[in-house]
Amino acid sequence: MIIPVLIMSAMGILFGLGLAFASKIFKVDTDPKVEKILSALPGANCGACGKAGCAGLAEAIARGDASLTSCPAGGDEVVGKIAEILGVDKCSVARKVARVGCGGGNNAKDKFLYQGVKTCAAANLIAGGQKACSFGCLGFGDCVVICPFDAIHMNEDGIPVTDIEKCAACGKCVSACPKNIISIEDASEKYYIKCLSRDKANIVKNACKVGCIGCKICEKLSKGAFIVENNLSKLDYSKLSDATPLKLCVEKCPTKCIIEAT
Incomplete structure (x- = not known):
């Protein structure tokens, strides 16, 4: 009995020495x-x-x-x-965050009762999803699930909302959204349009209570900082001045789709 034990012990020692020797020979130096x-x-x-x-x-x-x-x-x-x-000079980085370009959720009508797998990706395969607005959020939170920083949560209206303090602008939510309504924007840009519909006003009104209807009130009040193109208002930050009444634009928007991020 003792001979096999000695043989196995010797083999173990030899293999150990071999591995140690190999690790020295094939070692890859890392920076x-x-x-x-x-x-x-x-x-x-x-x-x-x-x-x-x-x-x-x-x-x-x-x-x-x-x-x-x-x-x-x-x-x-x-x-x-x-x-x-x-050992180099630091360069500044403009902080960015994910913005959700839809405020629909419970304020947007459904065109049919969806009873499938509760993910946005699955729902989108059925006629573009259950929402009457073809541009709108489907509300199943694929973006919430995929966020590695726990920076997106669904609000009481069934719309994902970004936690600006936690968001790292990694872009995973952007890739996960089948409706392409999430984008990475400069955190300093506090005002934005929470709608991406390019449908005409009557279609938007029939589909959603908070969609942009292209009324141009913001365009007139801001003297060109807001521009309505393809039935959708956009804010051009290059045209902003200290005199631009952004808060007034938010107040006067009839559907409240202009948002001031907090």
């Missing part, structure tokens, strides 16, 4: 900066940077193949940490 950069990144592995994960981005930044601002989820804080690691 110590990569580990430091990786520790500075959020670690969400959201893929918003275009890489498979944070490790891939850390390697690319260390090689000089990606910029300091490549991580949209990190913001200024992460850029500052990476700049310090690399």
